[in-house]
Amino acid sequence: MLPAVELDLSLSPGDLTARLIDIESVSGSEGPLADAIEDALGECDHLTLTRDGNALVARTDLGRPQRVVLAGHIDTVPIAGNVPSRVDQGVLYGCGAADMKSGVAVQLKLAAEVAAPVVDVTYVWYDCEEIESERNGLLRLSRNDPASLAADFAILLEPTGGVVEGGCQGTLRAEIRADGERAHSARAWMGRNAIHEAAEILAILQKYQAREPEVDGLRFREGLNAVGIRGGVAGNVIPDECVVTVNYRFAPDRSADEAADHVRQVFAARPVTITDAVGGARPGLGSPAAASFVAAMGGTPRAKLGWTDVARFDTLGVPAVNFGPGDPSLAHSRGEHVPLAAVAECESRMRAWLQGSVS
Amino acid sequence: MLPAVELDLSLSPGDLTARLIDIESVSGSEGPLADAIEDALGECDHLTLTRDGNALVARTDLGRPQRVVLAGHIDTVPIAGNVPSRVDQGVLYGCGAADMKSGVAVQLKLAAEVAAPVVDVTYVWYDCEEIESERNGLLRLSRNDPASLAADFAILLEPTGGVVEGGCQGTLRAEIRADGERAHSARAWMGRNAIHEAAEILAILQKYQAREPEVDGLRFREGLNAVGIRGGVAGNVIPDECVVTVNYRFAPDRSADEAADHVRQVFAARPVTITDAVGGARPGLGSPAAASFVAAMGGTPRAKLGWTDVARFDTLGVPAVNFGPGDPSLAHSRGEHVPLAAVAECESRMRAWLQGSVS
Numbered sequence: 001m002l003p004a005v006e007l008d009l010s011l012s013p014g015d016l017t018a019r020l021i022d023i024e025s026v027s028g029s030e031g032p033l034a035d036a037i038e039d040a041l042g043e044c045d046h047l048t049l050t051r052d053g054n055a056l057v058a059r060t061d062l063g064r065p066q067r068v069v070l071a072g073h074i075d076t077v078p079i080a081g082n083v084p085s086r087v088d089q090g091v092l093y094g095c096g097a098a099d100m101k102s103g104v105a106v107q108l109k110l111a112a113e114v115a116a117p118v119v120d121v122t123y124v125w126y127d128c129e130e131i132e133s134e135r136n137g138l139l140r141l142s143r144n145d146p147a148s149l150a151a152d153f154a155i156l157l158e159p160t161g162g163v164v165e166g167g168c169q170g171t172l173r174a175e176i177r178a179d180g181e182r183a184h185s186a187r188a189w190m191g192r193n194a195i196h197e198a199a200e201i202l203a204i205l206q207k208y209q210a211r212e213p214e215v216d217g218l219r220f221r222e223g224l225n226a227v228g229i230r231g232g233v234a235g236n237v238i239p240d241e242c243v244v245t246v247n248y249r250f251a252p253d254r255s256a257d258e259a260a261d262h263v264r265q266v267f268a269a270r271p272v273t274i275t276d277a278v279g280g281a282r283p284g285l286g287s288p289a290a291a292s293f294v295a296a297m298g299g300t301p302r303a304k305l306g307w308t309d310v311a312r313f314d315t316l317g318v319p320a321v322n323f324g325p326g327d328p329s330l331a332h333s334r335g336e337h338v339p340l341a342a343v344a345e346c347e348s349r350m351r352a353w354l355q356g357s358v359s
Numbered sequence: 360m361l362p363a364v365e366l367d368l369s370l371s372p373g374d375l376t377a378r379l380i381d382i383e384s385v386s387g388s389e390g391p392l393a394d395a396i397e398d399a400l401g402e403c404d405h406l407t408l409t410r411d412g413n414a415l416v417a418r419t420d421l422g423r424p425q426r427v428v429l430a431g432h433i434d435t436v437p438i439a440g441n442v443p444s445r446v447d448q449g450v451l452y453g454c455g456a457a458d459m460k461s462g463v464a465v466q467l468k469l470a471a472e473v474a475a476p477v478v479d480v481t482y483v484w485y486d487c488e489e490i491e492s493e494r495n496g497l498l499r500l501s502r503n504d505p506a507s508l509a510a511d512f513a514i515l516l517e518p519t520g521g522v523v524e525g526g527c528q529g530t531l532r533a534e535i536r537a538d539g540e541r542a543h544s545a546r547a548w549m550g551r552n553a554i555h556e557a558a559e560i561l562a563i564l565q566k567y568q569a570r571e572p573e574v575d576g577l578r579f580r581e582g583l584n585a586v587g588i589r590g591g592v593a594g595n596v597i598p599d600e601c602v603v604t605v606n607y608r609f610a611p612d613r614s615a616d617e618a619a620d621h622v623r624q625v626f627a628a629r630p631v632t633i634t635d636a637v638g639g640a641r642p643g644l645g646s647p648a649a650a651s652f653v654a655a656m657g658g659t660p661r662a663k664l665g666w667t668d669v670a671r672f673d674t675l676g677v678p679a680v681n682f683g684p685g686d687p688s689l690a691h692s693r694g695e696h697v698p699l700a701a702v703a704e705c706e707s708r709m710r711a712w713l714q715g716s717v718s
Contacts, residue, residue, distance in 0.1 A: 169545060173594055185606045186528060186665035188582040195585035195603070196565045202558030223547040226554035227594050232587030235532055235606060239586060244554070247544045247594060306545035 005032055007040040009112040013105050013347040014092060014340035020101040021085040021094035027075040028135075030054040030127040034074065037108065037125055046115040047123075050148065054127035055137040057148050058111050064120040066289045069154035069318065070110065070350075071138065071309070072103045073129030080334040093337040098326030102338045103157030106325070106347045110354060118356035119289060122151055129309065133278075138309050146316060153289035154313040159326030159338075162346060164294050165304035166218045166283025166321045168311055172248040172259045173227070175273045176201050183238040191238040195231045198242040202226065204266060205246065213251045216283040218303040220251035224266070245275075249305065252280035252314070281311040284319020296353035297323060364391055366399040368471040372464050372706040373451060373699035379460040380444040380453035386434040386494075389413040389486040393433065396467065396484055405474040406482075409507065413486035414496040416507050417470050423479040425648050428513035428677065429469065429709075430497065430668070431462045432488030439693040452696040457685030461697045462516030465684070465706045469713060477715035478648060481510055488668065492637075497668050501675060512648035513672040518685030518697075521705060523653050524663035525577045525642025525680050527670055531607045531618045532586070534632045535560050542597040550597035554590045557601040561585065563625060564605065572610045575642040577662040579610035583625070604634075608664065611639035611673070640670040643678020655712035656682060 005023050009016065025033040034054040041049055047058040054074070076096040085094030092102075104125065111123045126137030133139065142149055178198040183191025210222040224246060231242030250259040256277040264272045284290055285301060294301050301321070304310065306328075310320035325342040364382050368375065384392040393413040400408055406417040413433070435455035444453030451461075463484065470482045485496030492498065501508055537557040542550025569581040583605060590601030609618040615636040623631045643649055644660060653660050660680070663669070665687075669679035684701040 171545070171595070184665065185582065185584050185586055186530070186608050188584045188608075189580075193564075193584055195588050196561055198588070199558055199561035199565055202555055202561065205552075206555045206558055221548075223544065225544055225547045225552055225597055226590070227544055227596060227598060228591030229554050229557070229588050229601060230591075231585070232589075232604065235586050235604070236530070237586060238584055242588060245591065245594070249545050249547075306543065 004039065005036045007036045009040050009108055013109050013343040016105040016108060017097065017102045017338070017343055018085040018087065018092055018094070020105055021083060021096050024079060024083055025075050026078050027128050027131040030075050034127070041111060044112055047111060052141055052144055053137065055141055056125045057141070058123040060117060060120050062116065062120055064118065067120040067122060067151040068289055069122045069124060069149060069151040069313070070107050070157065071124040071126070071154060072100055072107050072157040073127065073137070074104055074125050075127050075130050077130050077332050082334055082336065087340065090341060091337050091339050093335065095336060097336045097338045098159040099331035099336065100158055100324060100326070102326050102343045103159065103324035105343060106350060107157060109347050110351055114351060114354045117354035119354070121354065122148070124149070138312050142312055142316060149313070149316055149318065151318050153287055153293065154310065154318045154320035155293065156308060156310050156320060156322050157324035158308055158322045159324050159328045159331060160322050161327050162325055162342060163299050164297050164301040164321050164323050166216065166285050166301050167252050167281040168304040168306065168308045169220055169222070169252065170250045170254065170256055170259055170278055170280035171307045172250065172256060172263065172277035173275045174246050174248070174263050175275060176244045176246060176267045177271045178242045180238065180240045182233065182240045185236045185238055188238050194239050194242040198229070198231065198244060201244045201267065201270065208266070211251065213253055215251055215253045216285055218283045218301060220303045221305060222251055223249045250280065252282045255279050278307065279311060280307065281314030281320055283321065287319050290319055290321065293353060297349055363398065364395045366395045368399050368467055372468050372702040375464040375467060376456065376461045376697070376702055377444040377446070377451055377453070379464055380442060380455050383438060383442055384434050385437050386487050386490040389434050393486070400470060403471055406470060411500055411503055412496065414500050415484045416500070417482040419476060419479050421475065421479055423477065426479040426481060426510040427648055428481045428483060428508060428510040428672070429466050429516060430483040430485070430513060431459055431466050431516040432486065432496070433463055433484050434486050434489050436489050436691050441693055441695065446699065449700060450696050450698050452694065454695060456695045456697045457518040457687070458690035458695065459517055459683060459685070461685050461702045462518065462683035464702060465709060466516060468706050469710055473710060473713045476713035478713070480713065481507070483508065497671050501671055505675060508672070508675055508677065510677050512646055512652065513669065513677045513679035514652065515667060515669050515679060515681050516683035517667055517681045518683050518687045518690060519681050520686050521684055521701060522658050523656050523660040523680050523682050525575065525644050525660050526611045526640040527663040527665065527667045528579060528581070528611065529609045529613065529615055529618055529637055529639035530666045531609065531615060531622065531636035532634045533605050533607070533622050534634060535603045535605060535626045536630045537601045539597065539599045541592065541599040544595045544597055547597050553598050553601040557588070557590065557603060560603045560626065560629065567625070570610065572612055574610055574612045575644055577642045577660060579662045580664060581610055582608045609639065611641045614638050637666065638670060639666065640673030640679055642680065646678050649678055649680065652712060656708055
């Protein structure tokens with residue numbers, strides 16, 4: 001058994017982030033970090049702590065009229081020569097610096113030190129976000145104990161560059177098939193070339209005008225794109241099948257079923273097979289807790305275009321936004337980093353909001 | 360060691376074909392059949408016999424002003440429950456019935472029995488025609504002893520349904536690449552989709568007008584077709600590459616180099632990689648031996664559209680045609696068959712021509 005690692009939650013948000021980076025927690029190996037968090041928070045009498053595998057839930061129970069979830073995943077993509085962390089000119093480098101140990105550090109500071117927030121808070125740290133959906137710790141919690149995630153509003157501390165990103169778009173994949181008839185390629189006119197036929201599928205994609213709907217005050221931007229194509233039997237055969245895989249990213253005013261209907265209509269002349277589809281999440285910025293959060297964080301909220309775990313809160317009926325330090329485009333990169341000042345800024349803004357001390 | 364098998368060349372052409380089918384000779388396992396042919400022809404004093412691996416060359420040397428090659432491969436594709444042979448209502452069924460043990464039987468009958476043809480004849484039986492080109496027995500002979508294949512005219516006894524098919528078309532494969540820029544599919548406008556871009560390659564193929572040139576009096580019919588397409592990185596990534604593999608079947612008035620230039624011109628806007636190219640063969644029907652052969656066989660000669668080993672004779676400067684019993688579209692099929700009468704008809708026409716007894 002490895003010696004337990006210790007977390008000192010009195011460190012600054014930036015220093016705590018560095019410490020978190022140094023406790024490796026690649027998806028599936030979050031045990032030591034989850035243990036360290038459990039130990040550190042065990043000393044906080046104002047929190048009720050429960051654990052499900054390597055996911056942890058810590059709650060205040062102050063009888064406040066509103067409850068807010070602050071959630072973050074503790075796993076990272078595989079290490080890429082970027083552990084241990086290092087600081088250079090005020091910038092912290094290391095695996096998970098942006099995605100999302102800086103957000104986890106903010107959660108831990110707030111959980112440990114804001115003993116009497118103006119809203120009740122449910123802090124959630126979960127495992128296996130960076131791998132296949134079925135192993136996702138937040139999904140597991142939502143199945144094992146959905147009541148533990150009940151709230152009026154949820155904030156996922158994924159990196160957003162310190163701007164509130166509301167909701168998220170859904171994503172759907174489908175296979176569109178072009179059919180033909182095989183023939184020897186020396187006598188092509190005896191058959192019908194399915195790959196040539198697929199030109200019409202690609203032409204539809206080229207001409208497709210994506211929607212940019214406004215949902216709950218935020219502008220989303222859809223996209224319908226080929227992400228794969230395959231066809232061919234042998235080097236001397238006119239192929240009888242060509243399959244184009246498309247990915248439809250759709251705004252949260254459409255359900256996954258409506259998105260599937262739309263794709264079927266776009267390719268009405270072809271066999272369409274929906275291979276997977278998951279709905280997005282509405283921004284839900286109209287709720288009082290969300291409105292006060294957006295006001296407190298400043299800036300103009302924008303729509304989240306990628307799919308994130310906020311959609312799981314949407315499924316539970318909890319409006320959710322993404323907000324955290326770090327540049328999302330650096331996620332999963334070897335040179336992943338976050339300015340120490342951005343972590344401190346995020347922490348102090350959220351602390352002020354939870355303490356009701358926002359001007 | 361297996362007991363040697365015996366071939367009785369006094370059998371009728373059809374019965375001899377059945378006997379040849381029953382001596383299995385899948386590519387790479389032609390030894391027993393080559394041995395049997397060598398033994399049977401060893402008794403013919405009018406022939407000079409040489410062997411190279413499982414290829415055999417038998418020559419008359421009568422000092423005739425013209426020399427003709429009669430060539431055929433002795434291997435077959437793998438057995439598919441179609442050996443031993445069987446006869447039903449005058450039709451012979453079995454592996455190689457059409458492609459091309461009936462042609463081999465005709466060669467053997469003529470070699471054994473036409474001791475004084477009006478032209479000198481070089482009979483060639485070779486191995487490994489049905490597999491990768493590098494193992495082809497005719498290619499090996501043409502490298503080891505090109506003089507053994509020298510002639511004024513060559514006839515390849517591949518199945519043509521008893522019609523003279525002149526020359527053959529060349530074949531070239533090339534990869535045409537569409538490039539793009541990767542991006543996350545939730546923000547497709549940050550990249551450029553290579554699969555969508557490939558629509559233009561497919562549109563060129565759809566609109567392509569294939570040539571139908573007349574070469575040495577025969578009408579060829581070209582074709583430019585996609586035989587494969589691939590593209591895609593992951594289900595959430597805008598792909599940066601899509602590759603279309605095309606197969607160009609070209610008439611023998613173009614060399615392989617000219618064909619490559621043509622394909623590069625057709626896709627001038629794209630990177631083109633020629634992956635393999637082999638020229639065809641001109642029909643060469645203008646030579647005296649060819650003209651007399653066509654006249655003797657009757658019917659209207661047509662162009663051979665698929666690539667065949669006649670191209671190897673073309674490389675050696677020997678005009679060549681395809682002529683043999685059996686329906687070429689049955690080649691390689693489980694139900695491969697040939698009418699016994701067609702084998703006899705082919706044998707008697709060719710015998711008459713070799714004996715100079717054509718009216």
